[in-house]
Amino acid sequence: PNLDKSMSAVAAKLLSGLWNSALDGHRAALGQVPPETRQAMSPSAGDSFGEQGGPATPVDREFRLSQSVRERQLELERRSFESSMEKYRGFVSGAIKRGHVGDLRPLQRLLNSWFEPVSREIAKIQEETRRGTSLATCTSFNLLLLEPDVLSVLAMHETLAFSLDGSIGGRVVLVSSLLRHLGNVAQAEANMRALKTISKANSAKQGSKQHQLMKRTRPPLYMINGAAKKAVEGSEWSLEDRLKVGGVLLDAVLKHCQVNNLNCPKQRKPRGTDCEIEEFCEPAFTVSNDRMNHGLKQMKCLMVNSRVANLVAETPLHQSPLLRFLPMLVTPKPWTQISSGGYFTSRQSLIRGQVDRSQSAQLREADLSQVYRGLNVLNSQPWQVNRGVLDVALALWERGGDVAGLVARADERVPNSATIDFPMQSLPDLSEEQLQQLEEFQLRRREIACAKKVNRERHSLRCDTVYRLKQAEEFRNEERIYLPHNLDFRGRAYPIPAALQHMGSDLCRGLLTFSTPGKKLGHRGVFWLKIHVANLMGLDKLSFDDRVVAVQGEMDRILRVAENPLGSSNLEWWTQQEDPFQLLAACQEISRASRFSGRSMEDFESTLPIQVDGSCNGLQHYAALGGDVEGARQVNLLPSERPQDVYSGVAALVNRKVEEDAKKGDEIALLMRGQVTRKVIKQTVMTSVYGVTWVGARAQIENRLKENPLIPKDKVRQASRYLTTKTLSSLGDIFEGATGTMAWLQEVARVIASYGKPVQWITPLGLPVVQPYRKQGVKLVKTVVQNINICHPDSELPICRSKQRTAFPPNFIHSLDSSHMLMTAEACAIHGLNFSSVHDSFWTNAADADRMNQILREQFLALHKRDLLRDLAEYLEAFYKPEGFRAPPLPKRGQLDLHRVLDSKYFFD
Numbered sequence: 051p052n053l054d055k056s057m058s059a060v061a062a063k064l065l066s067g068l069w070n071s072a073l074d075g076h077r078a079a080l081g082q083v084p085p086e087t088r089q090a091m092s093p094s095a096g097d098s099f100g101e102q103g104g105p106a107t108p109v110d111r112e113f114r115l116s117q118s119v120r121e122r123q124l125e126l127e128r129r130s131f132e133s134s135m136e137k138y139r140g141f142v143s144g145a146i147k148r149g150h151v152g153d154l155r156p157l158q159r160l161l162n163s164w165f166e167p168v169s170r171e172i173a174k175i176q177e178e179t180r181r182g183t184s185l186a187t188c189t190s191f192n193l194l195l196l197e198p199d200v201l202s203v204l205a206m207h208e209t210l211a212f213s214l215d216g217s218i219g220g221r222v223v224l225v226s227s228l229l230r231h232l233g234n235v236a237q238a239e240a241n242m243r244a245l246k247t248i249s250k251a252n253s254a255k256q257g258s259k260q261h262q263l264m265k266r267t268r269p270p271l272y273m274i275n276g277a278a279k280k281a282v283e284g285s286e287w288s289l290e291d292r293l294k295v296g297g298v299l300l301d302a303v304l305k306h307c308q309v310n311n312l313n314c315p316k317q318r319k320p321r322g323t324d325c326e327i328e329e330f331c332e333p334a335f336t337v338s339n340d341r342m343n344h345g346l347k348q349m350k351c352l353m354v355n356s357r358v359a360n361l362v363a364e365t366p367l368h369q370s371p372l373l374r375f376l377p378m379l380v381t382p383k384p385w386t387q388i389s390s391g392g393y394f395t396s397r398q399s400l401i402r403g404q405v406d407r408s409q410s411a412q413l414r415e416a417d418l419s420q421v422y423r424g425l426n427v428l429n430s431q432p433w434q435v436n437r438g439v440l441d442v443a444l445a446l447w448e449r450g451g452d453v454a455g456l457v458a459r460a461d462e463r464v465p466n467s468a469t470i471d472f473p474m475q476s477l478p479d480l481s482e483e484q485l486q487q488l489e490e491f492q493l494r495r496r497e498i499a500c501a502k503k504v505n506r507e508r509h510s511l512r513c514d515t516v517y518r519l520k521q522a523e524e525f526r527n528e529e530r531i532y533l534p535h536n537l538d539f540r541g542r543a544y545p546i547p548a549a550l551q552h553m554g555s556d557l558c559r560g561l562l563t564f565s566t567p568g569k570k571l572g573h574r575g576v577f578w579l580k581i582h583v584a585n586l587m588g589l590d591k592l593s594f595d596d597r598v599v600a601v602q603g604e605m606d607r608i609l610r611v612a613e614n615p616l617g618s619s620n621l622e623w624w625t626q627q628e629d630p631f632q633l634l635a636a637c638q639e640i641s642r643a644s645r646f647s648g649r650s651m652e653d654f655e656s657t658l659p660i661q662v663d664g665s666c667n668g669l670q671h672y673a674a675l676g677g678d679v680e681g682a683r684q685v686n687l688l689p690s691e692r693p694q695d696v697y698s699g700v701a702a703l704v705n706r707k708v709e710e711d712a713k714k715g716d717e718i719a720l721l722m723r724g725q726v727t728r729k730v731i732k733q734t735v736m737t738s739v740y741g742v743t744w745v746g747a748r749a750q751i752e753n754r755l756k757e758n759p760l761i762p763k764d765k766v767r768q769a770s771r772y773l774t775t776k777t778l779s780s781l782g783d784i785f786e787g788a789t790g791t792m793a794w795l796q797e798v799a800r801v802i803a804s805y806g807k808p809v810q811w812i813t814p815l816g817l818p819v820v821q822p823y824r825k826q827g828v829k830l831v832k833t834v835v836q837n838i839n840i841c842h843p844d845s846e847l848p849i850c851r852s853k854q855r856t857a858f859p860p861n862f863i864h865s866l867d868s869s870h871m872l873m874t875a876e877a878c879a880i881h882g883l884n885f886s887s888v889h890d891s892f893w894t895n896a897a898d899a900d901r902m903n904q905i906l907r908e909q910f911l912a913l914h915k916r917d918l919l920r921d922l923a924e925y926l927e928a929f930y931k932p933e934g935f936r937a938p939p940l941p942k943r944g945q946l947d948l949h950r951v952l953d954s955k956y957f958f959d
Contacts, residue, residue: 431884
């Protein structure tokens with residue numbers, strides 16, 4: 051079959067001779083690494099030398115890896131690819147057999163382009179049928195029972211699925227069989243609608259066949275038509291009627307379903323010609339006369355265009371959600387182009403997900419050398435599985451989970467179903483006993499639905515947990531593994547492997563540590579290791595000295611947990627923390643250091659990455675942009691003796707406002723006296739910098755108030771409205787500069803969006819960013835066979851003005867924090883530091899924490915040394931000059947001396 055041949059060709063092409071080209075990519079990438087980087091990353095005396103006689107770089111040493119490791123990496127990628135290919139084959143085959151060809155991404159655009167013309171053709175024939183013109187003799191009045199949109203979807207999807215199923219299976223697709231099938235589907239659709247109408251008007255008795263049919267998501271056609279025989283008048287269509295309806299649908303498909311040759315990369319529209327696009331189209335389906343039964347009988351057969359069939363097989367597998375990427379055993383291929391980096395045999399794109407077409411074009415022309423250098427530092431960081439944490443996680447999973455953030459392995463008990471013995475439509479005439487029975491019945495249904503939802507979620511989480519643990523088991527004995535990264539459209543970096551990576555859950559983070567050899571802790575390394583433990587214990591609001599004292603006081607417990615983490619008293623302590631597996635990893639590390647061969651902790655070579663996080667990093671960037679002194683103080687841009695807690699500061703101001711209203715006798719203020727805690731407003735403060743709306747903030751606060759038993763349930767909604775207003779106004783009072791900058795960015799985006807253009811800008815590292823938000827352009831068509839979303843290509847849709855406006859401030863800030871991270875990554879590599887990050891959380895060895903802290907402050911200062919808002923305004927005025935864009939006046943800048951961030955020890959802590 052064509053599908054299998056095409057897939058085999060794709061696999062063969064990917065796996066043939068790519069190792070040598072990947073190695074060439076490694077060497078080519080060396081030209082993009084600055085000389086000082088190579089000097090800083092060169093090995094110590096006594097290490098081997100490179101081919102040119104100079105010090106061997108990490109890439110040079112990679113080339114000298116044993117042949118077996120290279121072969122294992124290729125085998126790992128081949129195995130991952132073949133496993134995903136098998137899943138994709140099954141997915142394609144299943145979708146075609148079910149008739150759900152719309153699930154296949156390559157065919158979605160094609161089906162969308164067919165929808166409108168096929169629908170118009172069917173509407174035209176329906177009108178002719180109503181008038182009784184000559185066309186009516188070839189059709190049936192049953193065609194009028196359904197809307198043109200529904201019939202269009204049925205015709206396209208069923209014809210395509212029927213023809214693909216036949217061609218892939220090696221069978222001839224007879225037109226007569228297809229006509230009958232299309233007629234049966236149309237009949238079932240009309241009957242299902244009639245049954246639903248009857249069911250609403252005259253509720254089906256619980257347990258009846260009609261009731262069971264209504265409960266099924268995709269009932270078989272025979273079941274629908276069988277149930278309609280007695281209940282629906284005129285439900286039985288004659289064979290003639292079914293064939294006529296099928297003939298109309300197929301005729302519309304044959305007339306208007308075409309495949310464009312321009313989609314084939316080898317055939318382009320000739321330059322300098324006036325040829326119309328239509329001249330390059332071919333029919334998607336054709337009818338031919340074939341002889342059957344050894345040539346004795348001639349039958350009409352449907353043929354599907356080979357371009358349509360090949361679309362299924364030609365999908366780039368790296369775009370398929372079925373492809374699961376694994377960590378690598380060797381240093382990933384360095385990023386040198388927007389489609390060259392990461393894995394050796396699977397092409398990756400620099401920007402993950404769907405990208406606006408204009409952004410793709412600009413990426414090809416942009417100088418991304420600094421972006422590549424920072425990203426390659428993340429790629430080349432070696433990791434290994436933390437075996438101690440893995441063993442504990444496996445033991446807890448074997449015990450049934452439901453502890454330390456692990457999902458429970460057992461399902462929640464689903465209550466027994468309840469029934470009622472009276473029709474629902476007789477509600478006004480029910481007795482008290484029946485009303486009570488009805489209330490119990492509805493309550494039981496809600497309980498059952500809730501339990502089933504919980505079990506569905508648990509099943510998904512169990513699959514995810516098992517996959518992560520199995521992958522950790524697979525790599526547990528590897529000395530080094532690597533996590534190739536790419537970017538989202540704003541420039542934020544993410545690991546490509548989805549399961550075993552440091553941006554995942556607490557379990558994933560606890561399962562990974564930097565590879566050996568580690569780095570000797572030294573005096574300051576011991577200090578930072580204890581700070582790390584304190585942070586994981588929830589003591590991050592204390593001063594550094596107080597955190598160290600607190601950890602020292604808990605040292606006996608920490609050592610007991612490390613020695614026996616599954617002991618009942620020990621287990622209860624560490625599993626109740628916010629990040630239990632990361633805390634366990636830290637306890638085990640500090641235990642190994644304290645018992646290091648009878649020598650000092652300072653001599654212990656630690657591999658555990660120490661994390662320092664920005665204090666509400668988005669607000670830090672806003673304060674720097676606007677020179678906001680008070681805002682900078684609240685988010686630790688300025689030196690202080692203790693870390694400032696912005697959430698506590700906002701909560702204190704909200705409480706003062708509540709107290710003022712309470713003194714005036716306000717009922718809700720009296721209720722909320724003393725109830726506004728840091729936890730209540732934290733999420734709203736955190737997301738305010740990312741453009742949370744009033745409605746979203748109210749929902750966040752309402753969820754926290756529901757957890758408070760002192761607040762009556764009937765007052766929660768009213769109280770949440772009151773607190774939302776107070777919280778957002780308090781934020782404006784404290785972060786006046788941030789509020790002004792955010793308003794300016796939104797106004798800029800509003801004006802640009804009014805031109806019908808997406809907002810775009812260039813990050814400080816030269817990455818072009820285009821906001822991809824466009825109107826949905828989705829039309830839902832419900833049929834018996836399946837519900838179909840008819841989508842227009844994104845690039846052809848008008849922009850979504852509201853989303854362009856509200857998303858611009860957070861996206862611009864994200865582009866700044868990603869630039870800061872990549873700049874820090876490159877600088878750390880120059881100084882020989884291990885480095886990784888989770889956006890605004892920076893990781894390195896404890897011994898190097900002081901140096902990294904200095905570097906990240908220097909890079910933050912370097913990022914903001916220019917007036918970024920003025921640069922943005924000038925760029926936008928130049929880019930949107932044809933539209934006559936003029937930037938609004940810049941917000942007034944404060945008097946913040948940003949150099950003081952160099953002395954702020956709690957800026958990242």
